[in-house]
Amino acid sequence: MPILLACGATFAQNPTRINIKGTAIDSSNAAMPFATVMLLTPKDSTLVNFGRTDEKGAFEFKNVKNLSYLLKISSVGYLPFQEEIKPSDKAINELGNLKLKPIAKELMEVVIRTARAPLSIKGDTIEYNAASFKVPPGSTVEDLLRKLPGVQIDQEGNIKAQGQDVKKVTVDGKQFFGSDPKLATKNLPAEAITKIQVFNHKTEQSKITGIDDGKKEKTMNLELKESFKKGGFGKATVGAGTDQRAEFKGNYNKFDAKQQFAFIGNMNNTNQGGISWDDYQDFKGSSAFNWGDDADFGFSSGRRFVYFGDEDEGVSISPGGGNRNRGFSSNGSAGLNYNYDTKKTKFTSSYYYNQVRSLMDSYAFRRTFLQNNESFDTKDTSNRTSFNGNHRVNLRFQKEIDSLNTLIVISNSRFTDANDTYGSNQYFYRNNLFRSGTEIDNNGGKNSFGTVNSVIFRHKFKKKGRSFAISAGYNMNQGDANARQVSLNYFLNATSVNDAIRNIRQLNTTNSTINLYKGSLLFVEPLNKKFFLETFYNTSLQSSKVNRDVDSIYIKNEKEAYSIVNELSRNYLNEITYNRVGTSLRYSSKGLNLSGGLAWQHYNLKGEFINNKLTQQKGVVSRNFSAFAPNVSLNYDLKNNRYLYAEYNVGVQEPNIRDLQPIVDNSNPRYISEGNPDLLPQVTKTLSGGFNKFDPATFINLYINFNFNSFTNQVVYNQTVDDNFITRTKPVNISGGWSAGPYLGFGFPLKKTKATMNVNSSAFYSKNLSYINGILNNTNNDNYNVGVRLDLTPLDWFTFYANANFGISNTKYSINSEQNQQVFNNNFGGDMNIKFPKGIYFNTKFNYRVYKNERFGFDQKIPLMNMSVYRVVGKAQKAEIRFTAYDVFKRNLGITQSANQNFVSQERVQTLSRYFMLSFTYNMRGVKAQIRKRNSWD
Amino acid sequence: MKKYNILYASILLFVFSFTFAQKDEGIINFERVVHYPKIIARLPYLSQEEKDRVKLTWGSDDEWKEKMKLVFSPTKSLYTYLNDQGESEDGTWAWRNDELVITRDFEKEKKTEIIEMLGKTYIVDDSLHTPKWKVMNQIKDVAGYICMKAVTEDTLKKQKITAWFAGDIPVSAVPERYFGLPGVILELDINEGDVVITATKVEFKKLDKELILPKTKGKKIKDADYDALLRNHLKDSIKSQRNPYWAIRY
The missing domain is CATH 2.170.130 (Ferric Hydroxamate Uptake Protein; Chain A, domain 1)
Incomplete structure (x- = not known):
C-alpha cells in the first residue's frame, strides 16, 4: 500500500497503472461472494483480466493499466452486471457498491x-x-x-x-x-x-x-433453421450434333429438413446409358447409401460395405453402367425419388424407368484350338437390334422402435420388357478351306418380373454388446419369353443329303417362375470387452418351375402352322434347400480386428423333369451335399495411417441345377449342351491381403495387395468338337485350377501441389483346366502390367494429366502349343485443361492405344481424341455453352481381342465415331469449371 | 506478451486465493460431435453442387461422436479420450484412437500436448499462450451450470470459436487446445457448429493419478512449429484440392 501511495504522489497526471476495486451486492444490498469479475476492453469486449469477489463481495484488480474498461460481474441467478469505467486520476479507482439484478x-x-x-x-x-x-x-x-x-x-x-x-x-x-x-x-x-x-x-x-x-x-x-430453409435446385443440359446426335439430361431436387424429392431424366443417342455416381447420389439423396441392408448374416470381416444390387438384371437402382463403347444405342431414362428422413424413421421410395435401343453390326473372327495342334476358324458377320426397358420400384423403411430395437423393411422390384432381332452369317474353315456355314434369322421377346423383399429386425440387449438379429426374405423372378429361331446349317463334307443341310424353324416359348424363401439369425455374445462370439444360421428354399414348349414352324395352305417338337419341349421343377450354421470368435481392440470361424453348410437339390412331352417320362435328380467352410480375417490399424488386412475364406457353390439335369439341349445346332447329374459343389479357397500407407504430410502413398484363388471340383464345360465343327458341351468337376494376382501402387509428389507421380504394377497368373475332345487342356495365363501417371497441376489455369500403361499377356495352350499367344497392350493418354480469359475453357483428352499380337500379325494403333471448348456465361455464372468434338480422327473402330480357354477372338463392331456437338447447360447453383481433377474421396 | 503475463498472474492469484467449496478438482466428461458435411461445405475448391450433394446425402445422419474427458485440479488439467479406444455404440467394434493428450500446468505456465496428426505423433512442449477471448452477454445452462459465452478466433484454421464457461468452477481448464477463461469451459463450439464439444457429466473428486502424463514417443516441437506444420498442410491441401481435415483434428 505505501508503494502505491508513493506512485500516486509521483505523478501529477493520471497514473499509468492503477488498482480497481469494488464490491458486488445483490438487490437486497447483501454482499455477493465468489462472483466472477472481468475487465474487458470497451471496444470489442476482449478479456484483459479477471478475478473473483471474496466472502464480503469485494474484488480488486492490482496494477492494471489505467485505461477504459468494461467491467463485468457475473454470478449464478443474476443478469451479468456491466459498466464502463474510465481511466482514473487516482491510484486506486474505488467503484463502490455494484448492484446485480436477479434474472426473472x-x-x-x-x-x-x-x-x-x-x-x-x-x-x-x-x-x-x-x-x-x-x-x-x-x-x-x-x-x-x-x-x-x-x-x-x-x-x-x-x-x-x-x-x-x-x-x-x-x-x-x-x-x-x-x-x-x-x-x-x-x-x-x-x-x-x-x-x-x-x-x-x-x-x-x-x-x-x-x-x-x-x-x-x-x-x-x-x-x-438453416436446414429448414427449403431448397430447390436443378440443372439441365441439351445438346445437338452432327449425324443427328442429340442429348438431354436434367435433374431437379426439392427438399426441406425432413423430406427430399428428386427427379432425374436422360435421353440421348450417343451411347450414354446408366446413371453416374454423382447423379445417383443427387437422385437418392439421404437414401443413397445404406448400411446393414444385407439380410444374409454370415462371417464379418471387420470392414463395412455398402451393398448394391446387380446393375442390369438387378432390381435396385444402382449407379454405374455409363458409356457403351460398342455399337449404337439410344438411351432414355426417368426417375422420381422421395425420402422422408428423421432420426427415428426413414422412408424412401423411388421409381426409375430406363430403356436402351441398340444396334450392333459386327464382324468376328475366332480360332478354336483342338487336340493334335489342330484348329478351326469361324468368321461371323452379324447384326443385332435389341430393345430393353426396365421399370424399377424401390422401397425402404427403417424405424428405430426404441433405443434397443430397429426394424428395416426393403422391397425392390423390376419389370422388364425386352425384344431383339438377330441375324448372322457364319462360315467355318479348316486349314483355310471353307467347310460349313450357318445362316441365322432369329427374333424374340421377353417379359420378366423380379422382386426382392426382406425384413430385418435387430435387437440389442441391456448387456452391452449382446445383440440379436433376425431376417426373412422373399424373392421372386418370373419370366415369359418367346423366340422365333430360324437357321440354315450346311455342311460341305456331308456324305448324305440329309446331313448336308439342316434347317431349323422353331418357335420357343418359355415360362419360368423362381421363388426363393429365406431366413437368417444372428446372435452376438460378448465374452468380455474384447472377445465376441458371433453365431449365425441361414436357411433358404428355392424352387424353380420352368415350362418350355418348342414348336416347329411349317407352311400349310400358304399360312404358318405349328406343331410341337416333343423331344425339345420339357418342363421341370427344381428345389434347393440350403442350411448353414456357423460361428466365429472375434477379437476387437484398439484397431486390431481378428476373427476366426467355421461354418457347416448343407444343400439338398431335388429336380423333377419331363424330357419328352409325348412320353411324359419323368426324370428325377436328388442330391445332398454338405461341407465345412472356415473363415479367418485380420484388420489392423498400425498407427500413422498404415493399415494391414488379410482374409482366408472357403466358398462352397452348389452346382447350377440345370447343369445337373441329364437333358440334351440341341436348340442351337452348332452348340449342343448336356447336363451331368454327378456334379459336386465347387469349392473356392481365397487368400487375400494387403497393406496401405498414406502420409498426409508428404502426400506419399503406398498400396500393396495380393489375391490367390484355388479351385477344387471347379465346374468346367468339357468340349467335344466333331468334324462338322459342332460343339457338344457337358459340365464336369475338375481340380487344380488356380489364379493369383499381386498389385503394387506407389504415389508421391515430385513437387508438392504441382506435380505428382503415380506408379503401379500388377501381375496375374492363372491356370484353367478343361477337356477338349477328351484331352486335358491346360491354359496358362500370365499377364504383367506397369502403369505410370503424371499429374501436372502447375497453375490455376493449366493442368495436364499424362498416363502410360504397358501390358503383356502370355497364353499357353497345352493341347496346342503352336497357338500360344503373346499380346502387347499399351496405352498412352493425356488430359489437358486450360482456362482462358473471359470464362473460356478448353479440354482435350487423347488416348493412343497400341495392340500387338504377332501370331496373327495383328498390329493395331488407335488414336482417339476428344476436344471441347466451353464458356461459362451470365452474370451469375449459371450457364455454360460447350462445343465438343468426339473422336476427332474418326478412329473409334470398336475392336476387341481376347484369348480364352481354347480360342482367341477378334471382333470389330461398327460404333459411334466422329461427331460434333453443341450443348447448353443451365445449373441453378452455378456452373463451376473443373481445371483440376477431383480426388475421389472428398 | 506483457498483457498475457498479467493475465497469468491474475489467474494464479485467483487460483490460490479462492480454493473454496471443493469445486476445483474433478473430472468432466464431454461428448465431441463432428459434423463432416458442414466441414466439407467449407472447402473452398468445391462447387455449390458438390457441397449440396454431400449435404443431401449425409446431412440427416452427420454426427460423428467421440467421448472425451477433462481432468482438472487447481493447478493442472489433462484432456484426452474417455476410453482407451474408440467403440461403436454397442461396443462390439473397436478402433484405435489417434494419440491425443492435452495438459496444462497453470502454476508453471507450461503445457504439454501429445498430438497425432499428419501421420506422426508430436509432443508440443511450450509455455501457455492465451487466445484473445471476447466475453459476450449471453448465458446458458450446460450440464447444470450457468455458463457465460466467450468467443475467439482460430486464425490458422479460420474458425470461429465459441466457448461457454462456468464461473462456478474457477479453473482455467478447457477441452481441446484452448486456455485462459475465468472458469472451466463446458461447451466449445468450433466454427458455428462444425464441431461441438459438450460436457455431459461434471464430477468433483480428489484426484490421484489421473493428471499424470502418459509416456509417449513423439517428435518434440514448440507452438510455432505446430503452427507452421498446420499452416503448410492447410495450404498444400487446399491447393491440391484435398480435404485437410482427414489428417488433422478440426
Whole structure:
C-alpha cells in the first residue's frame, strides 16, 4: 500500500497503472461472494483480466493499466452486471457498491434450466432458442409462442411480449406476407424456427422520415433453421450434333429438413446409358447409401460395405453402367425419388424407368484350338437390334422402435420388357478351306418380373454388446419369353443329303417362375470387452418351375402352322434347400480386428423333369451335399495411417441345377449342351491381403495387395468338337485350377501441389483346366502390367494429366502349343485443361492405344481424341455453352481381342465415331469449371 | 506478451486465493460431435453442387461422436479420450484412437500436448499462450451450470470459436487446445457448429493419478512449429484440392 501511495504522489497526471476495486451486492444490498469479475476492453469486449469477489463481495484488480474498461460481474441467478469505467486520476479507482439484478425466475427456470436455451440480453432485446421448447409435431409457431415465458397469446392470436402488443413479426428479418403479425405465427410450422427475438423497433414512420419520433414498436423476429430453409435446385443440359446426335439430361431436387424429392431424366443417342455416381447420389439423396441392408448374416470381416444390387438384371437402382463403347444405342431414362428422413424413421421410395435401343453390326473372327495342334476358324458377320426397358420400384423403411430395437423393411422390384432381332452369317474353315456355314434369322421377346423383399429386425440387449438379429426374405423372378429361331446349317463334307443341310424353324416359348424363401439369425455374445462370439444360421428354399414348349414352324395352305417338337419341349421343377450354421470368435481392440470361424453348410437339390412331352417320362435328380467352410480375417490399424488386412475364406457353390439335369439341349445346332447329374459343389479357397500407407504430410502413398484363388471340383464345360465343327458341351468337376494376382501402387509428389507421380504394377497368373475332345487342356495365363501417371497441376489455369500403361499377356495352350499367344497392350493418354480469359475453357483428352499380337500379325494403333471448348456465361455464372468434338480422327473402330480357354477372338463392331456437338447447360447453383481433377474421396 | 503475463498472474492469484467449496478438482466428461458435411461445405475448391450433394446425402445422419474427458485440479488439467479406444455404440467394434493428450500446468505456465496428426505423433512442449477471448452477454445452462459465452478466433484454421464457461468452477481448464477463461469451459463450439464439444457429466473428486502424463514417443516441437506444420498442410491441401481435415483434428 505505501508503494502505491508513493506512485500516486509521483505523478501529477493520471497514473499509468492503477488498482480497481469494488464490491458486488445483490438487490437486497447483501454482499455477493465468489462472483466472477472481468475487465474487458470497451471496444470489442476482449478479456484483459479477471478475478473473483471474496466472502464480503469485494474484488480488486492490482496494477492494471489505467485505461477504459468494461467491467463485468457475473454470478449464478443474476443478469451479468456491466459498466464502463474510465481511466482514473487516482491510484486506486474505488467503484463502490455494484448492484446485480436477479434474472426473472421464470426465465431462469423455464428458459435456462428446463429448456437449456441460451438467453441473450442485448440492450432491450431478449432472445432465446426456440428449438429448445418441445411442441408436438405439426404445431404452428403460435403453439410454440404459448410456451414461451413472457409471451401471451389471446383468443384471436394477438401476441403480447413483456406485457406489450407485438405489432410486427418478421421472418429472418424480413416482413412475412403483409403486416398482420398473425400471418406468420399461424402459418409457419414450429419446427422451422430456430430462434425467436423480441425487441423494440423504430416505427415505420420514423424509418421513412429518418426522424426518431421516440415511439417504439414491439417487434418479434423469427429466425428460420438453416436446414429448414427449403431448397430447390436443378440443372439441365441439351445438346445437338452432327449425324443427328442429340442429348438431354436434367435433374431437379426439392427438399426441406425432413423430406427430399428428386427427379432425374436422360435421353440421348450417343451411347450414354446408366446413371453416374454423382447423379445417383443427387437422385437418392439421404437414401443413397445404406448400411446393414444385407439380410444374409454370415462371417464379418471387420470392414463395412455398402451393398448394391446387380446393375442390369438387378432390381435396385444402382449407379454405374455409363458409356457403351460398342455399337449404337439410344438411351432414355426417368426417375422420381422421395425420402422422408428423421432420426427415428426413414422412408424412401423411388421409381426409375430406363430403356436402351441398340444396334450392333459386327464382324468376328475366332480360332478354336483342338487336340493334335489342330484348329478351326469361324468368321461371323452379324447384326443385332435389341430393345430393353426396365421399370424399377424401390422401397425402404427403417424405424428405430426404441433405443434397443430397429426394424428395416426393403422391397425392390423390376419389370422388364425386352425384344431383339438377330441375324448372322457364319462360315467355318479348316486349314483355310471353307467347310460349313450357318445362316441365322432369329427374333424374340421377353417379359420378366423380379422382386426382392426382406425384413430385418435387430435387437440389442441391456448387456452391452449382446445383440440379436433376425431376417426373412422373399424373392421372386418370373419370366415369359418367346423366340422365333430360324437357321440354315450346311455342311460341305456331308456324305448324305440329309446331313448336308439342316434347317431349323422353331418357335420357343418359355415360362419360368423362381421363388426363393429365406431366413437368417444372428446372435452376438460378448465374452468380455474384447472377445465376441458371433453365431449365425441361414436357411433358404428355392424352387424353380420352368415350362418350355418348342414348336416347329411349317407352311400349310400358304399360312404358318405349328406343331410341337416333343423331344425339345420339357418342363421341370427344381428345389434347393440350403442350411448353414456357423460361428466365429472375434477379437476387437484398439484397431486390431481378428476373427476366426467355421461354418457347416448343407444343400439338398431335388429336380423333377419331363424330357419328352409325348412320353411324359419323368426324370428325377436328388442330391445332398454338405461341407465345412472356415473363415479367418485380420484388420489392423498400425498407427500413422498404415493399415494391414488379410482374409482366408472357403466358398462352397452348389452346382447350377440345370447343369445337373441329364437333358440334351440341341436348340442351337452348332452348340449342343448336356447336363451331368454327378456334379459336386465347387469349392473356392481365397487368400487375400494387403497393406496401405498414406502420409498426409508428404502426400506419399503406398498400396500393396495380393489375391490367390484355388479351385477344387471347379465346374468346367468339357468340349467335344466333331468334324462338322459342332460343339457338344457337358459340365464336369475338375481340380487344380488356380489364379493369383499381386498389385503394387506407389504415389508421391515430385513437387508438392504441382506435380505428382503415380506408379503401379500388377501381375496375374492363372491356370484353367478343361477337356477338349477328351484331352486335358491346360491354359496358362500370365499377364504383367506397369502403369505410370503424371499429374501436372502447375497453375490455376493449366493442368495436364499424362498416363502410360504397358501390358503383356502370355497364353499357353497345352493341347496346342503352336497357338500360344503373346499380346502387347499399351496405352498412352493425356488430359489437358486450360482456362482462358473471359470464362473460356478448353479440354482435350487423347488416348493412343497400341495392340500387338504377332501370331496373327495383328498390329493395331488407335488414336482417339476428344476436344471441347466451353464458356461459362451470365452474370451469375449459371450457364455454360460447350462445343465438343468426339473422336476427332474418326478412329473409334470398336475392336476387341481376347484369348480364352481354347480360342482367341477378334471382333470389330461398327460404333459411334466422329461427331460434333453443341450443348447448353443451365445449373441453378452455378456452373463451376473443373481445371483440376477431383480426388475421389472428398 | 506483457498483457498475457498479467493475465497469468491474475489467474494464479485467483487460483490460490479462492480454493473454496471443493469445486476445483474433478473430472468432466464431454461428448465431441463432428459434423463432416458442414466441414466439407467449407472447402473452398468445391462447387455449390458438390457441397449440396454431400449435404443431401449425409446431412440427416452427420454426427460423428467421440467421448472425451477433462481432468482438472487447481493447478493442472489433462484432456484426452474417455476410453482407451474408440467403440461403436454397442461396443462390439473397436478402433484405435489417434494419440491425443492435452495438459496444462497453470502454476508453471507450461503445457504439454501429445498430438497425432499428419501421420506422426508430436509432443508440443511450450509455455501457455492465451487466445484473445471476447466475453459476450449471453448465458446458458450446460450440464447444470450457468455458463457465460466467450468467443475467439482460430486464425490458422479460420474458425470461429465459441466457448461457454462456468464461473462456478474457477479453473482455467478447457477441452481441446484452448486456455485462459475465468472458469472451466463446458461447451466449445468450433466454427458455428462444425464441431461441438459438450460436457455431459461434471464430477468433483480428489484426484490421484489421473493428471499424470502418459509416456509417449513423439517428435518434440514448440507452438510455432505446430503452427507452421498446420499452416503448410492447410495450404498444400487446399491447393491440391484435398480435404485437410482427414489428417488433422478440426
